[in-house]
Each structure stands twice: as structure tokens, then as C-alpha cells.
Amino acid sequence: MEADTKHKKPGTRLCCACNQRRAALKRPKTLEQICRECFYAVFEEEIHQVILENKLFKPGERIAIGASGGKDSTVLAYVLSELNRRHNYGLDLFLLSVDEGITGYRDDSLETVKRNELQYGLPLKIVSYKDLYGWTMDEIVKMIGLKNNCTFCGVFRRQALDRGAALLKVDKVATGHNADDIAETVLLNILRGDIARLSRCTSIITGEDGPIPRCKPFKYTYEKEIVMYAYFKKLDYFSTECIYSPNAYRGFAREFIKDLERIRPRAILDIIKSGEDFRIATSTKMPEQGTCERCGYISSQKWCKACVLLEGLNRGLPKLGIGRNQGLNSDAKEDIKKDGRTKSIESKQCGSLEF
Amino acid sequence: MACNSSTCNSSGCYKEYEEKDQNNSKTRVAVKGSSGRQNLCVKCKSSEPVCCGIGGEDSKFCKDCFKNNLYGKFKQAVTYNAMITPPDKVLVAFSGGPSSRVLLQFVHEMQYRAQKNYDASKDKSLPVFGVGVAFIDESSIHSFASQQTEKAIEDIRSIVSNLAPPLKELFVVPIESIFSPDGIDCKERLQKLLDALGDVTGKEDLLIHLRLLCLQKIASENGYTRVVLGTCTSRIACYVISATVKGQGYSLSADIQYVDSRWEIPVVLPLRDCPAQELNTLCSLDGLKIVEMLNCPCSGINGLVSSFVKVLQEENLSRECTIVRTAGKLTPFHFNRIPEIHDSNVPSATRRHHRRHGLKSNGSLSSESFCAICNSPLKNSNSPSRLKNESPQTSDLFVAACSSCQFQILPKDPSLMEQFVSLLPRAMVARAKHGDRGNVSSVREQIQDFLLSDDDDEV
Numbered sequence: 001m002e003a004d005t006k007h008k009k010p011g012t013r014l015c016c017a018c019n020q021r022r023a024a025l026k027r028p029k030t031l032e033q034i035c036r037e038c039f040y041a042v043f044e045e046e047i048h049q050v051i052l053e054n055k056l057f058k059p060g061e062r063i064a065i066g067a068s069g070g071k072d073s074t075v076l077a078y079v080l081s082e083l084n085r086r087h088n089y090g091l092d093l094f095l096l097s098v099d100e101g102i103t104g105y106r107d108d109s110l111e112t113v114k115r116n117e118l119q120y121g122l123p124l125k126i127v128s129y130k131d132l133y134g135w136t137m138d139e140i141v142k143m144i145g146l147k148n149n150c151t152f153c154g155v156f157r158r159q160a161l162d163r164g165a166a167l168l169k170v171d172k173v174a175t176g177h178n179a180d181d182i183a184e185t186v187l188l189n190i191l192r193g194d195i196a197r198l199s200r201c202t203s204i205i206t207g208e209d210g211p212i213p214r215c216k217p218f219k220y221t222y223e224k225e226i227v228m229y230a231y232f233k234k235l236d237y238f239s240t241e242c243i244y245s246p247n248a249y250r251g252f253a254r255e256f257i258k259d260l261e262r263i264r265p266r267a268i269l270d271i272i273k274s275g276e277d278f279r280i281a282t283s284t285k286m287p288e289q290g291t292c293e294r295c296g297y298i299s300s301q302k303w304c305k306a307c308v309l310l311e312g313l314n315r316g317l318p319k320l321g322i323g324r325n326q327g328l329n330s331d332a333k334e335d336i337k338k339d340g341r342t343k344s345i346e347s348k349q350c351g352s353l354e355f
Numbered sequence: 356m357a358c359n360s361s362t363c364n365s366s367g368c369y370k371e372y373e374e375k376d377q378n379n380s381k382t383r384v385a386v387k388g389s390s391g392r393q394n395l396c397v398k399c400k401s402s403e404p405v406c407c408g409i410g411g412e413d414s415k416f417c418k419d420c421f422k423n424n425l426y427g428k429f430k431q432a433v434t435y436n437a438m439i440t441p442p443d444k445v446l447v448a449f450s451g452g453p454s455s456r457v458l459l460q461f462v463h464e465m466q467y468r469a470q471k472n473y474d475a476s477k478d479k480s481l482p483v484f485g486v487g488v489a490f491i492d493e494s495s496i497h498s499f500a501s502q503q504t505e506k507a508i509e510d511i512r513s514i515v516s517n518l519a520p521p522l523k524e525l526f527v528v529p530i531e532s533i534f535s536p537d538g539i540d541c542k543e544r545l546q547k548l549l550d551a552l553g554d555v556t557g558k559e560d561l562l563i564h565l566r567l568l569c570l571q572k573i574a575s576e577n578g579y580t581r582v583v584l585g586t587c588t589s590r591i592a593c594y595v596i597s598a599t600v601k602g603q604g605y606s607l608s609a610d611i612q613y614v615d616s617r618w619e620i621p622v623v624l625p626l627r628d629c630p631a632q633e634l635n636t637l638c639s640l641d642g643l644k645i646v647e648m649l650n651c652p653c654s655g656i657n658g659l660v661s662s663f664v665k666v667l668q669e670e671n672l673s674r675e676c677t678i679v680r681t682a683g684k685l686t687p688f689h690f691n692r693i694p695e696i697h698d699s700n701v702p703s704a705t706r707r708h709h710r711r712h713g714l715k716s717n718g719s720l721s722s723e724s725f726c727a728i729c730n731s732p733l734k735n736s737n738s739p740s741r742l743k744n745e746s747p748q749t750s751d752l753f754v755a756a757c758s759s760c761q762f763q764i765l766p767k768d769p770s771l772m773e774q775f776v777s778l779l780p781r782a783m784v785a786r787a788k789h790g791d792r793g794n795v796s797s798v799r800e801q802i803q804d805f806l807l808s809d810d811d812d813e814v
Contacts (some may be wrong), residue, residue: 190678271602274605275599279686
């Protein structure tokens with residue numbers, strides 16, 4: 001044995017990257033054994049490469065980070081501000097948070113975001129459903145139940161983020177969507193027959209022709225690795241599932257992907273690659289784009305989806321905008337067809353049924 | 356808001372409709388016991404229904420209508436895609452399972468009717484197509500008792516011989532025969548090849564590719580013009596998900612169409628619109644015998660996808676159809692149609708038939724290269740640069756394979772590549788060498804316009 005070799009216990013594994021420190025973890029993406037410092041380095045470096053290769057940012061841009069207080073957005077805020085400093089991106093970073101009005105869930109996670117504002121030194125703006133739409137998610141769920149609530153929340157949140165971004169006068173919004181999210185979305189779109197969305201959902205930058213472009217720096221980052229990074233770095237985040245989400249259809253895809261990751265970790269990236277490679281005629285890609293007549297937001301129909309849903313809520317027609325017949329006039333016919341579903345009929349005003 | 360008054364008399368009040376609803380459900384309950392209007396076959400409205408299609412309550416059929424409905428889907432797929440025409444000799448791939456049993460039955464019935472028409476016709480202008488049956492014997496890889504295999508093969512022989520007239524030739528071919536015609540050391544070679552693979556899914560998929568190669572070999576050596584597979588909607592749904600999961604999104608659309616002419620002998624899928632559930636039902640209704648023993652459950656990715664799709668089906672019976680419909684919107688490839696018939700020996704009636712169905716090639720140039728292992732079209736950016744320090748033959752194979760085969764089939768260690776190549780069947784190695792050539796029929800399409808034919812009524 002050479003004189004300067006450190007004495008190792010039999011069975012001690014060395015980090016495969018630096019070969020000096022003891023391996024502390026197995027990388028979920030590659031199953032390599034790696035020490036903490038090298039893990040931080042490779043995690044941050046991969047994201048830096050994604051930002052460079054996809055030209056996500058330009059120097060001098062104002063960027064709003066969609067911040068929910070959860071692990072993805074917390075790690076995103078931490079890593080982006082770190083990389084911004086280290087590599088001189090020259091960006092002005094902000095935290096943008098949406099308050100959907102979910103008691104016991106959102107009010108707790110907002111506390112986390114307020115702490116992040118202080119910890120990372122990034123100015124915070126909060127926009128709320130109550131201010132924008134006059135409804136909180138609690139009130140919406142009370143009216144429509146637990147089956148389609150995620151549709152409402154998703155549509156409202158998208159617009160809320162854009163409104164908040166406009167108030168902050170930012171050039172882009174960065175969200176914490178990770179590789180698992182995008183893989184789930186690809187599968188979901190196949191299962192639900194949405195070929196148009198399927199062609200768009202793997203783009204790392206979306207909405208370039210809309211009000212505010214959005215990007216997903218974590219597109220190739222595994223959820224497990226984000227959790228590991230947050231855990232080892234002891235980052236402050238809020239880790240509970242939304243209380244209204246157990247029935248979401250996405251759950252099927254999520255379970256499947258978890259099982260898949262166990263057999264073949266690279267499958268998550270393979271799904272994203274398949275999504276990028278699907279041969280979809282360019283004519284199906286872009287829906288015709290106009291503006292909503294009611295609020296002026298970007299929309300492919302006469303009214304934007306948020307306005308349609310809001311109209312439904314305000315008129316006591318919770319199924320308006322949900323399901324196949326999404327028009328404003330066909331909702332009445334749809335409700336009559338259903339037998340035994342008195343819930344939706346109950347909330348109609350007398351004299352409002354059309355023939 | 357909602358009407359809370361119990362004595363509301365306004366004409367649009369929902370309570371009116373609620374009562375009507377309740378009345379309807381009452382009558383339905385009463386009707387179920389007797390043979391009222393509600394409990395009849397939805398198609399002929401005269402017989403009592405005995406089974407359900409996948410539409411659930413809305414698709415209750417009597418036995419005859421159910422069978423006709425299923426046969427109709429098969430017939431339409433065949434006719435609309437010109438899968439089987441009079442001069443063809445079709446080779447039906449028979450695994451013994453329900454889908455291939457129904458396939459065999461339907462092909463036979465179609466042939467039988469064509470024979471009757473031929474016998475009755477005066478000018479005998481359209482001959483009856485020929486049918487052969489191929490069973491690939493994979494017992495050398497699984498550890499079945501030889502009696503089981505023999506019994507299974509006996510059963511298959513009797514099934515095929517009972518489907519005459521017209522007579523059908525049966526080929527029982529061991530899968531290892533793909534390696535060499537004389538059969539020397541083939542079993543060991545196959546075992547060595549499979550052992551060289553570390554990935555369970557890779558093994559299963561390689562077997563599928565070998566199976567197809569085997570069918571191609573039987574078809575081309577015996578003058579068949581089509582290979583007919585019993586791939587049903589359910590299997591395609593599983594394939595869509597598993598191909599997505601393996602990173603094969605680009606080539607996915609090539610493998611799920613009605614027609615696949617990449618191969619020397621075009622492969623057709625007439626049961627593409629038939630869900631497995633309906634095929635199973637038909638087998639039990641009609642007492643069609645199934646030889647199940649030789650089908651092993653999949654493990655690895657394929658098994659996981661299979662159980663996933665099953666869970667989705669339980670939640671919603673039409674999920675498989677939606678998956679296949681979505682995937683059907685992906686752009687197919689130029690080889691996903693029957694190649695044009697230019698042989699002047701083919702009767703003009705047939706060629707008119709092809710033109711009528713718009714099956715002329717559009718003269719598109721084929722610049723596809725194909726994976727050496729699985730024959731899937733390669734996206735240009737997929738091929739990595741040549742590995743350094745590799746002999747041309749071995750790095751040929753690596754470059755000529757799709758990313759999925761590179762991962763799950765080819766050996767990880769480059770030094771093992773040469774030995775691996777020596778174990779592969781000749782057809783795969785040849786594909787690797789001729790990487791960019793594409794296939795013969797597409798080359799012909801390019802020069803078609805300049806070939807002079809005897810047929811004058813081409814405009």
C-alpha cells in the first residue's frame with residue numbers, strides 16, 4: 001500500500017465523481033454513488049447547462065419565479081439566485097405567489113414563501129383568487145364538489161400568474177415544473193386524447209406569443225433529486241399535498257411513473273424524449289389565437305376559459321365549461337340529459353332552462 | 356338561486372323534470388323482468404342480448420349481431436386498406452391466443468365466401484386468395500414439458516385442418532430456425548444471445564423482433580404476399596404507452612397502423628379496431644378453441660404497462676380506444692400503406708381496385724434509415740457519432756440502432772459488442788451494414804414514373 005493512501009474501512013464506497021470523499025447517496029437519475037458536495041455541484045451544473053443550451057434568459061431580464069412554498073419552487077428560487085450570482089446571468093429575480101384561498105393548506109405555504117423572501121433576499125408579490133375573481137377555492141369546492149375542482153384552480157392560477165407578472169413588470173415567469181411533472185403530462189395527454197396539448201407540453205419555453213413567456217428550468221430534473229437537494233441543504237419548504245387533490249386523474253399517471261422509476265430510472269427522461277419526438281402535424285399545433293371578449297386575456301375561443309368558468313360559478317351552473325359540451329348555450333341541454341343527477345339541476349334558477 | 360319551494364308552479368321549474376326522471380327509472384325497473392323494449396339487442400331489436408360490447412350498457416348484443424359487428428370491423432379494415440386482394444397469399448400468424456384464433460376464423464370465413472363466389476361466377480375473373488398459418492414454437496426458451504408442447508401443436512394442427520375447405524398449409528417453426536437453415540447449434544445460439552442481455556424488457560422485445568423475422572422468413576420462402584397479425588386495440592394501447600416509456604416516440608406511429616410495408620412481405624393488422632374483451636367474448640360465445648399455455652405473462656416494463664392499462668380500463672371502459680385514437684393522430688410513415696402493384700401479371704381488375712382506393716404512392720423520396728435490431732425508423736439526430744477505437748463492423752451496429760435498442764438490447768460493455776454481433780441473425784447484421792438504404796419497394800417508388808408498363812389505361 002502506498003504511504004499517502006487514506007485508510008479505508010472495508011466496503012466504504014467512494015464518490016464516483018471526486019473519488020476522495022465517501023459516497024453519501026445514490027443519484028436517483030443515474031444510480032451513481034456520490035458525495036454531497038459533488039451532488040450539489042452536478043445538480044446545479046446540469047440546470048446551468050439546460051439554461052444555457054435552451055437560451056432561457058437574457059442579461060438584464062426581470063424574472064418572476066412562481067413560488068408556492070413547495071419544494072420545487074423553493075429549490076428553484078434558491079438555485080436560480082445562486083446560479084445568477086455564480087455565472088453572472090444579470091437577472092432581476094422576484095418571487096410571485098398565488099393565494100387560492102385554501103384554508104389549512106395555502107395559508108401555511110404562504111408563510112413559507114414569506115420566509116423565503118427574507119432568506120433569499122428576493123422581493124415577493126402575492127395575488128389572490130379572492131381579489132382577482134371574487135371566489136376562493138374553498139368557496140368553489142363547496143359549490144362544485146371534488147370532481148372538477150383541479151380544472152378550476154389550474155385555469156385560474158394560470159391567469160393569476162400572468163396578472164401578477166404584469167403587475168411586477170417582468171419579462172418572463174419561471175416555474176418549478178420538473179421532469180416527473182412533464183412526463184406525467186405527456187402520459188395524461190395521450191390518455192385523454194389531447195393531441196394539440198401533447199405537441200406543446202414538452203416545450204421548455206411556452207407562451208412566447210402570449211402576454212408573458214414562461215420557462216421550466218427543471219424540465220430534465222428529477223423530482224427525487226429536488227427533494228434530496230432540499231433535504232441535504234436544509235432548505236425551508238412546505239411539504240403537504242393540496243387537500244382537494246386526491247381524486248385528480250393525474251394520480252394514475254403519477255403512480256405509474258413511480259413504479260416505472262423503480263425499474264428503469266431513465267424512463268422519465270425517455271417519456272419526455274418521446275413527447276418531443278412525436279410526429280404531430282404542425283397544423284394541429286397552434287389553436288387560433290384571439291382575445292377574450294369579456295376580459296381581454298389571450299384566448300382561442302370567444303371567452304377565455306377563466307371567464308367561462310367564472311360565469312358558471314356566478315350563475316350557479318357549475319358544469320359550465322366542464323366536459324364535452326363546453327359552450328355557453330349547450331350547458332342546459334347537457335344537464336337535462338343526465339338522469340339522476342339532481343345536484344346540478346338543483347342549483348339552476350327557475351325559468352333559466354333553455355330548449 | 357335554486358328553487359326551494361315545494362309548491363313551485365312556474366313552468367320551467369326543475370322539479371317537473373325531477374319527477375319525470377323518477378318515472379322513467381321506475382318503468383325501466385319494471386321492464387327488466389319481462390322482455391320489454393329496454394332489454395333487447397341494440398342492433399336487431401328482436402333477440403335477447405347475451406353479451407356486452409365495450410360500450411357497456413349501450414352496446415348489448417345478441418349473439419349474431421355481436422359476431423356480425425366484430426366481423427364487420429375486421430372486414431372494413433381489410434377492404435379499406437386493401438389488405439387482402441385476390442392474387443394474394445396471406446400468412447396468418449397464429450399464437451394460439453384468443454386474438455389470433457378469431458383472426459384465423461375471420462380470415463377463413465372471408466376466404467370461404469370468396470370461394471363460394473368464385474365457384475358461382477361465370478368468368479372466374481377474380482381468383483380466391485390463398486391462406487397459410489404459421490405458428491412460432493418458442494418452447495426452447497421456456498422450460499415446458501415436451502408433452503405440453505406436443506399437445507399444443509396437435510391442437511393447433513386440428514384447429515387448422517378443421518378450417519377446410521379451402522385447405523390451409525400450416526407451418527410450425529421453432530424460433531431458433533431464424534439463425535441458420537440447417538438448425539445446427541441454433542438452440543444454444545439463441546440461449547447465448549438472450550443471456551447476453553441484462554435487461555428483462557430488452558429480452559422480451561428482442562424475442563418479439565426475432566418472431567417477426569421468423570414470420571418474414573416463412574412468408575418469403577413460401578411465396579406469401581402478406582403477413583397477417585392478430586394485434587388488437589388493447590395490445591396497441593399497451594404498445595403506445597410502452598413505446599412512449601422507452602423513448603420511441605418518433606417511430607411509434609410506424610408500428611400501429613393497419614399496414615406496415617417496411618418489411619419484405621408487408622404486415623397487416625386487420626383486428627386493429629377490435630378490443631381484446633370483445634375477441635375473448637366471441638371465443639367463448641362461438642366455442643373457438645384457444646391454445647393458451649405457450650403465452651407467458653410479461654414482466655419488466657411491458658408487464659408494468661399492461662397492468663397500468665388494465666387499471667385504466669377498469670376506471671373507464673373506453674380508455675384503450677382513446678389511447679389508440681390519440682396515437683392514430685400521429686403522422687404515419689410513407690411505408691404505412693400497401694405498396695403499389697406494378698407487376699403486369701396482376702389482373703387489371705386488382706390494379707383498378709388499388710387506384711380507386713387511392714393507394715398510389717405519392718412519389719415521396721424515402722430517406723429513412725432503420726434500426727438494425729427493431730427496424731424502427733431513426734430520427735436523424737438519434738444516431739450518435741461513431742465510437743472511437745471500434746472496428747467498423749461493431750460500431751456500425753451501434754450507430755445503426757435506435758436509442759432504445761442501444762440501451763436495453765446492445766451490450767453496455769463495448770468490448771462485448773463483437774461477440775454480440777456474431778450471435779445476431781444475419782438479417783439484423785445486414786440491416787446494420789446497409790444503414791441508409793431504406794427498403795427496396797421505396798426505391799422502386801422513386802423511379803416508378805420512368806418505368807414503362809404494358810398497361811395503357813394509366814393516366
